[in-house]
Amino acid sequence: MDGSVRAASDGAAGPPPYYRGNESSLVSALKTLLFFTILMVTLPIGLYFASKAYIFEGKAGDTAEYSYILCTVSQTLNSSVCEH
Secondary structure (H helix, E strand, O other), X not given: OOOOOOOOOHHXXXXXXXXXXXXXXXXXXXXXXXXXXXXXXXXXXXXXXXXXXXXXXXXXXXXXXXXXXXXXXXXXHHHHHHHO
């Protein structure tokens, strides 16, 4: 024993700082998730009312009651096709 004191290395000074990874990729993933969530909510509802107003009542000239039925049927078929 020569009596010299060794200084603690940087790794032994304490726990390493918390590694958060690439935060920009996390923000990008959350933006993409939010975008597609908004689309999944607004697009079917918007297509329902747009098809009712422009296709069934506008072009075809159907009555309002009949256009509701046609829109509901078309949205049900659309949902069935999109699920598969």
